[in-house]
Amino acid sequence: MAVPVLMPDRPEIRLTEYESVLLEHIQLTRRDVERLGALQARKRLRLDQVAAGWRLTADATVGVLTLDRVRLVIEPKFAIPGEQLMNWLAYALDVPTPLETTARRWTTGSEGYADLVAAALLEQCEQLVREGLRRDYVRRQHLDTVLRGRLDITAQVSRRYGQLDHLHTRTFDREAEIWDNRVLSAALEVAQRYLANSELARRLHVLAEAFPPAPTRGAALHALDRIQYTRLNSRYRPAHTWARLLLRGGGFTDLLTDHGSTADGLLLAMPALWEAVVRRLAIEAAAPFGGNPVTAGSTPVTVHGDLGNASTFRPDVLLEFPGPASVARTLLPLDAKYKRYDRHGVSAADVHQLVTYCAGYTARGEQRAVIIHPAPGGHTQRVLHVDGTQGILGTLHVLGIDTHVSPQHGALWARSEIRWPQTDDIYPPVVRQGRPGLLRRLL
Template structure:
């Protein structure tokens, strides 16, 4: 498929490659940053073949000498509303994203939808005013306030009476919750592609948070604890964390500035499946462990981490699950998922294992391994259905896990 130069570049997750006329500096930057599969088109000099993989979102590439950045938008295969359900459920399964809470379905692309969702959530959080709380502050002062930091006083001032190194608790709006919201709003305002009305709303929220200090890029986000007092902030803070977490792209390969955010659909699917299964077993007497560490060999030299291991009341493993958004089809190892699950079952002493795929990447199947009798089940979840149906399918998988026979 070929097209003329387009800004922004529009791609769809796991869709066929497109051929575009691009500056080589931009193509090389996209390839180096691992944003998309990018390579010079061997049949068309001056053009690049671009194909989106499992990352979705939006990035802007600032090219030296160019006034405007080149924007790349990668749309997920699932509808935007369904994407936000998966995301919201993973963040908070018992109070996550609800259809109708924010009208994200009206947006075709992920960035406008995310910006709209965050703006609405921040607006709800701040409607009753900014939260205030106590923050420990350290400063050099000429008046004693709070406690004197004796070690710092000696180290910095060699016994002089003034100034004084003090630490005190200040009641302020410049607390972790507000700082996270302010920083997420600032980040979205930096990105091109936010609709004008949404940008206007974000600017309004930034004005509300004007007295709050934004977090310096690259610094660790301050921690916060969900409480009754900050309950109106919970949804906004979880969504803000999505904007600011490690999946965001902020690179400078080869002197080019690449700014934006990317979601890994592999990880999102894995997180949704494992969290939903854990919720299905809540209160049943079973214990679910995510990314549960084990070893394949007796010498404990070969580590492995199944996505989900279910334990019975006696503390022994009774089921193992691995979530695979896209079926493994690497050259030379076309059934690597099955080999991996066989290793899990062998190490855990289980007669059955379960692979959960997104529908369209693999079909329902069961494979009995020769000479061992181990059965490996492949389940397929249809992500393009209403949340109730999707969670019902998860319940069916959970029922199968409970019925896994013991050795």
């Protein structure tokens, strides 16, 4: 099998989030326009035809997209610096962060995010090969000259007409050709198509030969959705997480789909990444105080009577805390905002949204909600008080998480800065002794 050949003659066009670039007519084929149009329909970028060609404007999306004649590289602009992106992505996916040596090896060049994800998959797959690939029982049918396994009498009679020179048999042996391994082969093959680093592509190609192949990319994705993890295959979970990211071409929202034709690339929706980060961060920060996530969809705020279907309001995270004796539970809604609220005020639309959460999920006297946004310059916090003629409508706690530090550090800071419901009753003794002033403070 030949080593995949990269295309150095394909020009690379680099831009950042929300930045625009002008492409000549000759740089985009008709198929490229269809692909970009599919992404525009999902509000991931914008493509406008102008006199000089095409104007491409990136949205809150980062990654690489290899088209027929150009290679687009979209880099993070403000929220999460490139050297920290893999740490926050691994935190959101709840998988081990790639080793520092691996990350450093692939950040020395200009390849960026796409090559880092491929390197993370490479690291996990190499570890599986070193430990030995998992084997499981696989049913197979054979035509052989000796009897091995069970004789398939129906096939023997209908196909051999009683002849015994060859035997149709069925076996049930432990083999490595199972979907746990096949999906990784498919991901390793896909990752090679858009890499700019030839050495990384070569290592992926060599490693892919150690895994049994998958018939198609779609079959591998279907198998990933059906895999159940037990103590026998739990070690495969990190590798499968990176594989799913690569096979879907874009992580949390399956960004790269264009109704049948595919482009080679890996695009990540930054708002979706931030929502996943906030979801895990909030759960970890609330756990010491008895907080547990609940499904907001089970009790959404619903609007009835309008034209069309009823609309609903659901926070990104809804935490439940033990209430006092007279109240069964206390709820705290949190929402992730991928905006620079450390530099400008909270928009009226977001204030209205959070006040709706206060009215729909919290009890009178406890109308509180939390906004969590990225703040690259350092942790920030402030409080918005929304008042009406009948009193306080809601208290909005606006927390900025410093994305230049580790996400675990951000979770610890949020734990100390938020006034959790019923804090005086449910703080564990260890927590109360730690930072009582901060823990009891109302932002």
